Amino acid sequence: MLQIPLWKRIVILGLCALGLIGAAPNLFYDRVERHNDAVAAVERTKVETEQQTAAIDLWPSWLPSAIVNLGLDLRGGAHLLAEVQVADVYKQRMDAMWPEVRRALVSEAKVAVRRIKGAPDELRVEIDKPEAMEKAVEVVRGFSSPVVTLTGVGQNDLAIRTEGNQIVVTLSEAERVATDDRTMQQSLEIVRRRVDAAGTREPTIQRQGDDRILIEVPGIGSAAELKELIGTTAQxxxxxxxxxxxxxxxxxxxxxxxxxxxxxxxxxxxxxxxxxxxxxxxxxxxxxxxxxxxxxxxxxxxxxxxxxxxxxxxxxxxxxxxxxxxxxxxxxxxxxxxxxxxxxxxxGTFTPEQTNNLAVLLRAGALPAKMEFLEERTVGPELGQDSIDAGRVAAIVGTVAVVFFMIASYGLFGVFAAVALGLNLSMMFAILSTMGATLTLPGIAGIVLTVGMAVDANVLVFERIKEELKTARGPARAIELGYEKAMSAIIDANLTTVIAALILFFLGSGPVKGFAVTLMIGLITSVFTAIFVTRLFVVTWFARKRPKTLVV
Structure with a gap:
């Protein structure tokens, strides 16, 4: 029978309503964004100014306020590629060891010592009694410890050798690898803390290669401002x-x-x-x-x-x-x-802004090593707006073309597919907003591609209904069999695309991941709207009209 239980109708309509409500704040983007920023600022400072009150009143607090964040290429902002000077950490380790090594050699080996200038990453100590060299080396070896990594099992963190009456201490190769990894992880975390503390929206901070960090912060004024925020060592x-x-x-x-x-x-x-x-x-x-x-x-x-x-x-x-x-x-x-x-x-002679910045730096901690900025770029908001406009035009043109094709090919059923397409887009934006996802140009490309693919399932169903009508079965039976027999092809086609999107997500970089996320979400919502929403429309229409013949 061509029927849909009441509970299933309520669930389908409820999800569609949630999609429309969740996507609605994006239609009033500027107002909602100012509202959200003001709320976040009040929560952070515990003080509410008149401007913040006015901004909070721009959007009702009882309505959803989650919106899709705009990426660097859409909003404008700053892009930096920083190289962490990991070798600085070697010098810091050697400098920190020297006072303890000096005291231990004097008290335990009973020798007079002085530090000799050498390479920055080594500790070179000269002793006055060559005959005490063996004892001195034994004392220095007491400062070494096992390397705490899987690849460094069985190795110590210090490499110790002698040159005449000098003891030369350096980090072992296994310890250098482990130190580099710790330095990069700590640098990433501190940069993330500093950027987050400044109240920026959805920054991209990720490691590139062995000693580089990519930093992209939408909405910040310039690359110089971003460098000032994160480049200060704050020791x-x-x-x-x-x-x-x-x-x-x-x-x-x-x-x-x-x-x-x-x-x-x-x-x-x-x-x-x-x-x-x-x-x-x-x-x-x-x-x-x-x-x-x-x-x-x-x-x-x-x-x-x-x-x-x-x-x-x-x-x-x-x-x-x-x-x-x-x-x-x-x-x-x-x-x-x-x-x-x-x-x-x-x-000191601070301004209120300087005390706030200093407090942010101190809370975040000191960078373990200096950063050298290899690449810096400021993306103006005008360029971002041009990208948004171009993406909007592409989405509108693609949607209009798809809707025109569906209505021209399938008549009333094409209208049902077009309405489902609108619900599909609203559900996509509702999910992206709830996730706090960042939308970039590749993400817009994923949405435009979804618009084209969203009607594929409907085309499969409608063509299958046409085939069933040729077997002289009644319209109700043809509709029912059309949805049932098209199900396997719909799931198979979309599942293979989801697998490809998952591969892009796990192996791709930031922009590619944005494309993969929007594509996966779009596939899920398009399958839902094609299988359940359009079927609800068709069943409801058929129950009211009871046509003797069916033209698809």
Missing amino acids: LTFNQVIRRSANKDEPAGVGNVNYPSAEDEGVYYILDELPVVTGEELVDARPDFDQNGRPAVAFRFNTSGARKFGDYTAAHVGELFAIVLDGKVISAPQIRTHIGGGSGIIT
Whole structure:
């Protein structure tokens, strides 16, 4: 019998209604986007301005507000290709080892040592007693540990050799590979945190090759602005002040460094090279104000950092304590009393915007190595709008052509297919909006392709109905058999395309993945509308009209 149960009708119509409601916000894109941005800003800052209130009122809060995000090629924004200087991490490891190695050799091997200048990625130590070389090497080997990777099983992280009366320490090859991988993962995570903290929408941040990161951020003003946001290393340290200086070339002495003041031009500080506490031990940083109402940054250490910070301030009351950011002393306050609890504020000649940016950088953490930007590109919003207009024209032309062909070929049934096509597109956009997907030009290509493929299932069904009518069966039986016998061909044709789309998704890059996602979603919704929605239309029409003959 040509019937559809009531529960199935309710489910089909309900899904169609959800598709229309979910896609509706995209018809008012600018208003909904401003509403969403204002809501997100209020939730982030806990403060609501008049402009934000006006923006929130642009869209009713009881309606869905999820929209499809526009990619870099549609919205405009910044594109960067950065190369991570992974070799910097080798030098940092060697520099960090030197104080401990020096103390161990002096106390355990009973030798006098000094560091000899060598390659940046090696620690070269000269000892005064060649006869103690064997003992010294044994002491240095105590600093090595197994490499924690599957490929480095059984290997140590340090390679140690001797050259005359010198001990040369470098990272082993297995440890270099593991270090490079950790450095890239940490760099990716920190870049992602910094970009996310700036409130940008759906950035693309992914690793390319061994030491490169691709960063695409829609909606940001320029590549220079993006570089300023993510390129700052933000290495924060708290160092003991040895003395102030007016000469940038004054020798700092062994174990010390000479850093300029970020506040006072011509002022320099001789600092102990080893920091008391580092930014890695920070657990929170936020914009604040000092006791005089000037912008500042409040910070808080973790347990170990709080202990070291408290012990140092208790033992050095009355001395200067330098707060160093990226090789510049941003503040050198005097320790007036013991600071317990592991919290304090960073003061300086900051603007409110600078304190907010500094807090973002400190919360995200320091980049493990510097980045060199190999490629940078700013995509203007005008180019993005041109792409949107071109995509819209292509979609409209394709849809009109398909609708015209279906109506011309199948009459009323073609009208049913055209309405189902509109529901298909609305369901696609509803799913993409719910997913928070980013739409790019390849994604638009996937939608346009879906428009052409969406009626394939309907063509198979309608042609099958024509064949069944030739066997002299009644119209009701012909419609029923047409849908039943076309089912296998519809599923087979779309399943093979879904497999191809899955391969594109898992093996392709960002733009190719966008095409694959829209294609897969479009295939699923088109099969649903062809098998269930058009059948509901046909069955409902047939039940009302009861035609004796059927013209398809």
